[in-house]
Amino acid sequence: MALKFVVLLIMSVLNFADSSNILSFCPTPSYSHQLSCLAIIQSLIDRGHNVTVFSCNPEILDPHPNLHMIDINMFYDVYLDYQRKNNFSLQKYLWPSECLLPIAEVLAIYMDIIFSSESMQNILRSNDTKFDLILYEGLYPGALALKHHYNVPSVVIFTVPLYIPVLYSMGNPINPSYLSSFVTNYSDKMTFYQRIINSFYTLYEMYVHNYYGYPKMDAVMKKYFGNDLPSSKELEMNNSLLILSGDLSQSYPIPLQPNTIQVGTLHIKPNKPLPKDLQNLMDNAKDGFIYFSLGSNMKGTSLPVDKRNAFMKAFKQFPKIKVLMKWESDIEFPDKPANVYLKKWLPQNDILAHKNLKLFITQGGHQSRQEAVHYGVPVLTLPLFWDQEWNAKKSEHEEAGLTINFFEITYDKVYQKLNELLTKDKYKRNMERLSAISKDKPTGGGETAAWWIEYVIRHKGAPQLRPAVKDLYWFQYLLLDIIAFISVLLFVFIYLIYFIAKRFLSQSPNKVKIKSQ
The missing domain is CATH 3.40.50.2000 (Glycogen Phosphorylase B;)
Structure with a gap:
């Protein structure tokens, strides 16, 4: 009995020594989104970490000494109010492209409410509160203001199929010839016509994300953290890890960088007895x-x-x-x-x-x-x-x-x-x-995600996962500068050949003139 007590004491001390303080954001007022995000939180607190999380459905997780839940359930009402005022309803069919602009707008509203809340202001004012990592749902790059504020690494979770702008932010190759935009809903095997449409909507997704979503998040961030804050795009490009809730049973095979991990299904729990x-x-x-x-x-x-x-x-x-x-x-x-x-x-x-x-x-x-x-x-x-x-x-x-x-x-x-x-x-x-x-996986999705989050913390942001492509301009990534350089060399070479040939021909002997009788 005494030996068992000593073993438990040693384990608790080791667990405490390895625990980290994590600040997490799961603000989407959708029960399905909450299930996936909070499954990762559950795995983290089970492994001894202290997690402070903003969630719309705190009832999903049981109370735990390591869990500090901040209830933002009122976001469901905020969303309904937004829909009423803007004639935007989820109770009817919406073209995928119709969702992009309204969703970008309402996401910024959520971040504004969070930053202005008493709970967040108390966290920011506390000199004793320190965090080791920011964990957030990928729709909310404004949460990265906290990454800059605390100077800690960040990990992004995405609970829906591959969203092209977030994949791009991690340096993953984006090629619309086989990677379909969710707006087009094509498979990875597209006809010529489908590749044209898919290319257009891929560019449209990127345009909305860059020129509509980012500016709205930037305005909210600067409102609370000042104008010297880096942009949400800059901060998003410096995420350490992207966790995707999915696998090859749910999406198509595409090349992913080491900083992007597919963990499979996150939210499914053992079955409970039915009523x-x-x-x-x-x-x-x-x-x-x-x-x-x-x-x-x-x-x-x-x-x-x-x-x-x-x-x-x-x-x-x-x-x-x-x-x-x-x-x-x-x-x-x-x-x-x-x-x-x-x-x-x-x-x-x-x-x-x-x-x-x-x-x-x-x-x-x-x-x-x-x-x-x-x-x-x-x-x-x-x-x-x-x-x-x-x-x-x-x-x-x-x-x-x-x-x-x-x-x-x-x-x-x-x-x-x-x-x-x-x-x-x-x-x-x-x-x-x-x-x-x-x-067919060695561990569950939540455990896999928690292990990779710990990896990022252990390795101080895990810069070894960062691909060099994230530091290239788009024209460098596409080799347009190389193509331009080779094109100039080729043009100069052809011009020289033409110039030499012209000079050579102009210096050839004159034709013999025949005198007329």
Whole structure:
């Protein structure tokens, strides 16, 4: 007993000695974003680090002595207010390109609220508060003002598929011939026409990020930290590490620099027991059941009546298959089929793990798709905004699911897609193949991310990970200066040949003139 106590004491001392103070920002008012970010926080506090985190959903993590949670749940209301004032709604279909400008604007509003908050001001005024690292979600480069303030390294987390401007900021090669913008939702194998469109939207993404997003963040940063602060672009270019929540089961293979790590799915936890009514319902669905949820942002109640009726009519054609639908109201809609069951809230992770589940109808959010892949469940995707069309097309490309364009939802299309997915085995087989790829890792995503964060701290920002390309101008990176130099040499060489040839010919003997008789 005494020996056990000594061992525990030594371990606690070593743990304390290795612990670091980390300041983290997870400000996006979206439950799925919060799950991924906070999974990394959980791994860090489990490994003995002290983490102060700004989060919209503090209830996701259990209280812990090493966790200092600052609740910014009111961001959900801030976002709703912004949507009302600017006629920007997530309760309808939005073209991916429509999201870029409004999102950049509202992100700056969030950072302004954080910097002006009493919690942040208390942190900044405290002489005793020191941090070893800034950890932030990649949509918020304004958080890097704290990197400069505390003179510490920074690590960025990105919870959605590959976002080109953030990849570029880490020195990763950006080539639109095979790297598709989420705005275009193409695969990595594009036609000539698709490469033209993809190149245009890649440049558009970069333009919005550089000339709209950065200036808005800069204005907020300088408001609280002064005009001598480096720009958010400069600070972002000096991030030590980029952590991507994804892997080759969820995106396409591309070359990544050593400072960019794909850790796989972050947020999936061991299954919990289902509520008794749900457990009985799904256990008794001997012919299988369908799970229908449009995620945490889009509500099932927002689905237009004609499109909802198209689904209900199609569900009636499969009376032996039960349908569990997320419906955020106590009032059921008329003519609901007998095989459809409505619930205001559903434990998605635990439902997707059930053996009788045959199909997941989803909006195609990144975290929802990760869960579908993890549990090997085919998907019928109704993409609505941001990266969802990109995710939907990836599932189609892998023949692990099908997509319905939001404007083309009709009974005939829904029935045809449902019948295809419920009767063809290839979709299930392919999703199980992706599931095997996703799970084939030595450690979980949270543990992998935590290890790399510790690596950055141990190596004082890990400058050895920084590729030299980050110090080149764009024309140097593209070798345009070399091409220009060689072109000038070639021009001079050709001109000299021409000049010498002309002189030589001009000095040749004159033709003999014949005198006339």
